[in-house]
Amino acid sequence: MKILSAEQIREADQYTIKYEPIVSSELMERAASKCSEWLRKKYDIHYSYQIFCGVGNNGGDGLAIARQLFQKGFDVKVYQVAFSSKKSPDFILNEKRIQDMDIPYKIIKRPSEFPPIKQQKNIVIDTLFGSGLNRPARGLAADMISYLNQESRHTISIDLPSGLFPEDNSENDMDFVIKARHTLTFELPKLALLFPENGPFVGQWHLLPIGLHPRFISEAETNYHFLTLEEIKPLLQKRKKYTHKGSFGHVKIVAGSRGKMGAAILATKAALRSGAGLVTAHIPGCGLESMQTSTPEAMVEENSGTNILQESSVETTGYSLGIGPGIGKDHSTKNFLRALLKNCKSPAVLDADALNIIAEDESCQKLIPALSILTPHPKEFQRIAGEYKGDLEKLQKQKDLARKLNCIVVLKGAHTSICMPDGRIYFNSTGNPGMATGGSGDVLTGLIAGLLAQGYSPENTALIAVFLHGMAGDYAAAEESVESLIASDLIHQFGKVFRNLIDS
Ligand SMILES: NC(=O)C1=CN([C@@H]2O[C@H](COP(=O)(O)OP(=O)(O)OC[C@H]3O[C@@H](n4cnc5c(N)ncnc54)[C@H](OP(=O)(O)O)[C@@H]3O)[C@@H](O)[C@H]2O)[C@H](O)CC1
Numbered sequence: 001m002k003i004l005s006a007e008q009i010r011e012a013d014q015y016t017i018k019y020e021p022i023v024s025s026e027l028m029e030r031a032a033s034k035c036s037e038w039l040r041k042k043y044d045i046h047y048s049y050q051i052f053c054g055v056g057n058n059g060g061d062g063l064a065i066a067r068q069l070f071q072k073g074f075d076v077k078v079y080q081v082a083f084s085s086k087k088s089p090d091f092i093l094n095e096k097r098i099q100d101m102d103i104p105y106k107i108i109k110r111p112s113e114f115p116p117i118k119q120q121k122n123i124v125i126d127t128l129f130g131s132g133l134n135r136p137a138r139g140l141a142a143d144m145i146s147y148l149n150q151e152s153r154h155t156i157s158i159d160l161p162s163g164l165f166p167e168d169n170s171e172n173d174m175d176f177v178i179k180a181r182h183t184l185t186f187e188l189p190k191l192a193l194l195f196p197e198n199g200p201f202v203g204q205w206h207l208l209p210i211g212l213h214p215r216f217i218s219e220a221e222t223n224y225h226f227l228t229l230e231e232i233k234p235l236l237q238k239r240k241k242y243t244h245k246g247s248f249g250h251v252k253i254v255a256g257s258r259g260k261m262g263a264a265i266l267a268t269k270a271a272l273r274s275g276a277g278l279v280t281a282h283i284p285g286c287g288l289e290s291m292q293t294s295t296p297e298a299m300v301e302e303n304s305g306t307n308i309l310q311e312s313s314v315e316t317t318g319y320s321l322g323i324g325p326g327i328g329k330d331h332s333t334k335n336f337l338r339a340l341l342k343n344c345k346s347p348a349v350l351d352a353d354a355l356n357i358i359a360e361d362e363s364c365q366k367l368i369p370a371l372s373i374l375t376p377h378p379k380e381f382q383r384i385a386g387e388y389k390g391d392l393e394k395l396q397k398q399k400d401l402a403r404k405l406n407c408i409v410v411l412k413g414a415h416t417s418i419c420m421p422d423g424r425i426y427f428n429s430t431g432n433p434g435m436a437t438g439g440s441g442d443v444l445t446g447l448i449a450g451l452l453a454q455g456y457s458p459e460n461t462a463l464i465a466v467f468l469h470g471m472a473g474d475y476a477a478a479e480e481s482v483e484s485l486i487a488s489d490l491i492h493q494f495g496k497v498f499r500n501l502i503d504s
């Protein structure tokens, strides 16, 4: 699914109005009815609504939602926050419609007119600003936002939390942005909704399709994508009947050190469960027994080091390598990694301490095979890419790094972002906070290496693996709980994930 800019969304609006064709007030009516349907499904008739409207089309949406809810019997109060006299035509039309009905409607001109916010079974609907915000909120609008953030326990924002810019908030004043519990956004996700730093404002966000013209969307150009099942399904290969274990590649997991063998075991198990034909674990001697006992399906190749990986020759040809979980940063491990990368000619997966080592050694970065997949978490990423001020700058650094190394950079987090060397960025839609747990990244490394071994291109591998990993997390959280989720639960869910994706 594409992520378009505010400008492109405005154009999509106009294109839809012209070519569907539909009058703009009808498009607003459609958008509003998606919202009021969503609200009615979630909150029963005992809930009341206080709807705060700006004077643009976002405010117009608010007026139309108010009318629709009122017609369904809800207790609705509407407030126009008169921060400007420039009402949009569709706002004016909807204002007239509610004035012709018996809906309580007040115009707020100064803070002394802010109404008390009902606390029990009451929803505040925020339609002050949407995608038309063009400067940080000030004056009456800013006061209103602060007041609502202080007084309302249950705010739902329409299209965007008011005061939040759809893309770049680096110059914004975040004190004057609505803190919503839910954001109902139209048709396509906006970039700002995907940034972790905006989580406190956006809350949970939901996409409501409003029938913007599919031709405009399919032709629109963008580097930003939201990764959903629709994109993933066509990428998956079904296993053919006449195949043998050699058809599905050979993974080599290069991982572990004394006290961190768990990381190696998790990555190895994940590679096995990913469908790879064969998996070898290259580990320090101290891990031999634990690996063979816990993971009998894997072969073990002992490194010359007992407690850590140190220089020894490792065959890399014919393997998909997953390098880094639990290896530590000892001087001899650094030398080992350098020699390994020098020797390795096909795309590999680099994670954890492998990333920490290359962060400290620029010359080592040049040895990474083209189209390798790097999977840093935000701290590891910062070590390689340097400091950044906000999530937009972080994204730019991610692009720079992917281009510089000619690699795929997978930056883990809520909505993990996957950046291709050509600048395309995919934000993942699966996963949950329960996955922020030790070993979850090791599982991803094994899964990526396992898919790579099966002949998926590095780009498709990264997309599929991140999506599946998140899906496994969602299944695990549903069966257990977000709180109790541990990394091995993810591996246990791979079977169900594959069955549901490939066979359905
Ligand atoms: N695109 C769609 O799919 C649909 C969108 N809808 C809704 O429309 C809004 C966008 O509406 P728009 O009228 O473009 O803009 P807003 O309602 O967000 O409000 C902007 C108006 O407010 C003024 N403005 C902007 N920033 C500030 C500020 N900081 N302080 C005060 N005033 C501000 C601006 O006017 P100026 O001339 O003063 O700059 C705008 O007039 C979208 O988000 C959806 O909710 C449709 O209903 C359905 C289809």
Ligand SMILES: [K+]
Pocket (backbone or CB within 6 Å): 058, 126, 127, 128, 129, 130, 157, 158, 159, 160, 161, 162
């Ligand atoms: K809003």
